[in-house]
Amino acid sequence: MENKLMQVCTSDGIYLHGYYMPTQGKKNVLLHIHGFEGNFYENNFIYVLADELEKNDIGFLTVNTRGNGSKTDFNTKSGEIIHIGGYNEILEEAHLDISAWIEFLISEGYENIILQGHSLGTFKAVRYLFEGKYADKINKLILLAPFDMKTSVEVNKAKEWLSKKTFNSWISGDDFSRMFEFCFKEYDFPVLNKIKIPTKIIVGSKDEYFHLSNPDHPEEAMDILLKNIPNSQGVIIPDAVHSYKPHEDIMANEVVKFIKE
Secondary structure, three states, rough: OEEEEEEEEEEEEEEEEEEEOOOOOEEEEEEEOOOOOOOOOHHHHHHHHHHHHHOOOOOOEEEEOOOOOOEEEEOOOOOOEEEEOOOOHHHHHHHHOOOOOOOOOOOOOEEEEEEEEEHHHHHHHHHHHHHHHHHHHEEEEEEEEOOOOHHHHHHOOOHOOOOOHHHHOOOOOOOOOOOOOOOOOOOHHHHHHOOOEEEEEEEEEHHHHHHOOOOOHHHHHHHHHHHHHHOEEEEOOOOOOOOOOOHHHHHHHHHHHHHOO
16 A cells, blocks of 8 residues: 555645555554644654554554644635644644544544654644544554643743744643643642543653753653553653654654554
């Protein structure tokens, strides 16, 4: 079966693009959601992961969302061009993008859909389990390099470059925006506690964004995640950074192992 570039249209009329690696058996497929300002192809770990998935007969769909790039123009079903990108994205709309891609995978007849998010994509992936039209179709969840958004926003002064609506979406103060708030020791993580499907967290020990309130001890943040996500397992890859360099192969092997369990 041939790999191919894909285009879907969301329910609110936005055209999105991605890359699809099908499998003959249609048993397992991994849907990858990129991070802030990201896209479906830029990170080197995508290529390493794609090779490993193909070797193990696991389908792969790596996709763009409306948060693709910093300030990006999107074609729409109506013919209008709209301006979104990471600086103008509203996280409350992320489920519309993921649903469009899951609709395609459902039409392909896959038995198991594994949802994976990287960086800001982890927020979108978790939210989808609560807001998504096809949340019941997700069999497993993979969180690649989640981060404490509150600390990251304060450190990077995101208000200076995000639109007001995007900044407010990021730090709304609700439990979705606080799902990885590792810096607040008394927080009880109600969103994470309600995740019911098997979940795997993979981070690097030198991740620049994972545990900014105590960067020398990523195991503290990992322990919080494992304690609060009921059916979860976690891996900290020594010497790997936010993009998993120079150990993308270890990350890819961990993903495949979890899917095949």
